[in-house]
Amino acid sequence: MHDTERSDHMSTMSGVSGDSTGTLPRHYLKPCLLLLLAEGPSHGYELLEHVRRMGIKGAEPGGLYRYLRAMEKEEMVSSWWEPSQAGPARRTYVLTEHGRKGLNESVQSLRDVREILVTLLDRYDTLSTRAGASRS
């Protein structure tokens, strides 16, 4: 009997190590990956580089691998081994229709968060301006 605990769902995975994403929304990796794959098919290392450039500095390959597998199980992503004449076969990932819907939902959720943040920042700026005016 195996005593195995496995994170099969994205809800339990961050795909990142360390706390470099502390200021980013939870599960920010998901819309990042979906967006990158909506832009075109890609491979693991390429995705890793891109998500790091998109602000997830702590993204590490093991987490990315598990995340991609989880997304594949949820049928958001499809993949296959792509033989190469120049080197070893690589896994190519593409977005499915289900994944595109997931991207749309994630983006809408991020837009909602942006609205909330804008409201907070506007109020903060107003307060700062008022405080500055009263000091002068």
Place this chain on the structure above:
Amino acid sequence: MTSSAPKSEQLRDLYWRSEILQVVYWLHGEGLGDLVDMDLIRTYLGVDALENLSTYLNLLVADGSLVGDGDWYALSPRALADGEAQLATAFTDFVRPVRNECNDECWCHTSAAEADACARSRPGARPDHAAGKANA
């Protein structure tokens, strides 16, 4: 035990051997390294504990898929040489059609009857699919 691993021992062995091999191939293909140890495999598989991991690794060494050197494992020269061909068949479950999609190999392309059967087997398939793309 993980919820996604098969329940029967024989299938579970195949499942984990496939999972391990995929990780090693993935790392190799992405240029992220050719050597793995048990900790690395656990990280990639997202398992905290897999009692028989060493057994599975030894099986892979015994059947010539991996070579072991102390705590480290790598794809064997034979596995590397045969890899391109094997990848196409060994991991066929990961190239299966996904929701509302089928691949170029799908039998649905061959006849209207097959297209109907394919569509029936996949609830939610596109309406045009049931009409038979073979006739388009």
